[in-house]
Amino acid sequence: MDEFLRNVTGSEELIFVGIDPGSEGAIGFLCGNFACVVDIPTYKTERSGKKLDGSSKTKTLFDHRAIVELFEPFNPLRKRIRVCVEEAQVQIKGKGANAYTGFRVGVGFGMWSLFFTALDYYHEVVAPISWKKNMGLQGKDKEFSRMKAAAMFPNVKLTRKADHNRAEGLLLAEYLRRKVYGA
DSSP: OHHHHHHHHTOOSOEEEEEEOSTTOEEEEEETTEEEEEEOOEEEEEEEEEOTTSOEEEEEEEOHHHHHHHHGGGGGGGGGEEEEEEOOOOOOSSTTOSHHHHHHHHHHHHHHHHHHHHHTOEEEEEOHHHHHHHTTOOTTOHHHHHHHHHHHOTTSOOOSGGGHHHHHHHHHHHHHHHHHHTO
């Protein structure tokens, strides 16, 4: 992130930010030929109850302080920043589909608009189906997203299968860049 900031601070170009907002999500940054991506800062805490094996249950929460600190260096550049947040999708069937999970997804998604409004950053929300179609992504294939982003941004390390969230953060930023510049 420090290298990205050094490279874009003196520039007049727009900075595009893409956010895959889940608790395992990521934030992609693009400006000119420079790109970087970071995982959304989170931490784990104990949850009430025990697992069947007797161990403690945990939940992943957003590290709000770390998120604020991540964006603080960008505040002087706020007029050049354009943010695209993927609209959160709540699972209604299958593993993990319950009211608690739906609530956590809603809280996590809702914090981004509040955060960027408070910072006076331009931001918009986009449905997954819209940006993925625009970027030529097929369905829910996370591996395809990772491979596409790795090809588009070869200087960003996206080598693990688990990097699909990082890939989508970058692709969201690229989607917004194309939208702004009409490409």
